[in-house]
Amino acid sequence: xKNLYKAGMGRFAAICLVVLMVFSTGNLYAFAxxxxxxxxxxxxSEDGGDTGSTVSTxxxxxxxxEQPADLYVYDEASVISASTKTVINDKNxxxxxxxxxxxxxxxxxxxxxxxxxxxxxVAYLKKVxxxxxxxGDSKNGLIIGxxxxxxxxxxxxxxxxxxxxxxxxxxALLHDNLEADFQTGAYDAGVLKLFNAVAAAAETYKSGNPxxxxxxxxxxxxxxxxxxxxxxxxxxxxxxxxxxxxxxSVIFSILKFVLVLVIVFAVLLLIVYIHGQRVRKKRREARRxxxxxxxxxxxxxxxxxxxxxxxxxxxxxxxxxYLDFMNRYK
Numbered sequence: 044x045k046n047l048y049k050a051g052m053g054r055f056a057a058i059c060l061v062v063l064m065v066f067s068t069g070n071l072y073a074f075a076x077x078x079x080x081x082x083x084x085x086x087x088s089e090d091g092g093d094t095g096s097t098v099s100t101x102x103x104x105x106x107x108x109e110q111p112a113d114l115y116v117y118d119e120a121s122v123i124s125a126s127t128k129t130v131i132n133d134k135n136x137x138x139x140x141x142x143x144x145x146x147x148x149x150x151x152x153x154x155x156x157x158x159x160x161x162x163x164x165v166a167y168l169k170k171v172x173x174x175x176x177x178x179g180d181s182k183n184g185l186i187i188g189x190x191x192x193x194x195x196x197x198x199x200x201x202x203x204x205x206x207x208x209x210x211x212x213x214x215a216l217l218h219d220n221l222e223a224d225f226q227t228g229a230y231d232a233g234v235l236k237l238f239n240a241v242a243a244a245a246e247t248y249k250s251g252n253p254x255x256x257x258x259x260x261x262x263x264x265x266x267x268x269x270x271x272x273x274x275x276x277x278x279x280x281x282x283x284x285x286x287x288x289x290x291x292s293v294i295f296s297i298l299k300f301v302l303v304l305v306i307v308f309a310v311l312l313l314i315v316y317i318h319g320q321r322v323r324k325k326r327r328e329a330r331r332x333x334x335x336x337x338x339x340x341x342x343x344x345x346x347x348x349x350x351x352x353x354x355x356x357x358x359x360x361x362x363x364x365y366l367d368f369m370n371r372y373k
Contacts, residue, residue, distance in 0.1 A: 102156025102163030107174040120150040120191040122230035130235065134242050142249035144183045144204070146241055147175070148234055154190035161197070164188070168199045178203055183249075185241060189230065196225060198241070207248030208241075216240050 111117050115135045116128045131148060138144040149171060156163035168188045171177075178184025182201035185208065189196045198217060200208040208216075220240045224233030 102154075102160055103166040103170065105155030105167055105170075107167075107171050110175045115145065115147045117147070117149045120152050120189065120230075122150055122189070122191060123148065123234060124231045127231050127235045127238075131238055134238070138242060138246065142183065142246065143179055143181055144242075144245045144249060145178050145185075146238060146245065147172075147177055147184070147186045148189075148238065149186055150189040150191065150230070150234075152190075153192045154188060154195065158190070158193040158195050164190070164195070164197060165199055168197065172199065172201060177201070183245075185245065187234065187237060187241070189225075189234070191230065194225070196221060198237075204245060204248070206252060207244055212244075216244070 108117060108119070113128060113132050115131050116123055118128075131146070135145055138146065149168065154164050155167050168186050172184050172186050177186060178201045181203040183203035184201040185198065185204055187196070187198050196217065198208075198213045200213065216237060220236040221233040224230065224236070
């Protein structure tokens with residue numbers, strides 16, 4: 044019984060160890076990806092490219108088109124309707140007059156740089172913002188960029204709006220308001236939803252922070268950025284230079300990984316403990332039954348030590364009686 048128990052526990056421990064190793068390996072891959080490539084937006088993962096920290100020279104040096112006459116909508120891809128342009132321009136007029144906020148929409152058939160070059164395209168949109176002086180000296184500007192042919196989109200916010208739009212918040216706005224329409228080709232409807240959501244957030248932020256300016260951002264905190272692709276923007280974790288060094292996310296990942304290991308180990312210990320308790324209970328019951336049987340046998344032997352158990356005689360049949368009768372009169 045003891046050997047069987049040890050063998051069963053050995054197999055159980057081996058299975059738990061394999062599960063723990065598989066789970067840990069998956070977390071290590073995720074940790075390595077986050078530690079080695081802090082920017083995990085989907086535009087960098089779509090084709091398996093490495094966005095890294097090197098900005099594409101081709102994208103960053105691309106020519107910036109002239110600002111359109113209506114100031115806020117550059118639509119090379121021809122996906123924005125006249126009514127949407129009117130809404131964007133009218134709302135921008137109010138935001139600019141009240142808070143100095145300007146929100147531009149920038150569409151191209153293909154943005155400069157490769158789809159996998161997220162940092163390069165972000166640098167290009169920053170260049171557009173600087174060239175057009177979007178948001179004025181306070182840098183209260185935000186630009187929404189669409190690359191229609193390769194299914195890429197992103198948003199970049201200036202220093203003055205850093206408090207309203209971190210990378211995570213921009214990513215959520217993109218997913219909630221643009222992603223579904225972008226996938227179905229309803230670019231105009233998606234851009235209008237996103238613009239209204241961004242404008243409302245900027246207005247709410249500025250109304251509560253009337254003195255906020257570019258002083259919020261420093262040399263170490265540039266524009267907040269977020270991006271996504273046609274296939275999986277919901278899973279994007281947009282990068283944000285304004286969010287500070289990437290070491291914080293690495294440390295958080297290490298702590299999360301350690302916490303997961305501790306939880307898994309604790310669950311395994313609990314399973315082993317419960318299993319051991321059940322086995323010990325069954326063994327106690329078996330010992331109790333054997334002791335009861337021995338006690339009863341001893342009591343019977345003590346009560347009549349000279350009485351041997353009677354053998355039960357076999358039952359006689361008609362055939363046995365006939366044979367006896369025939370043998371008697373031979």
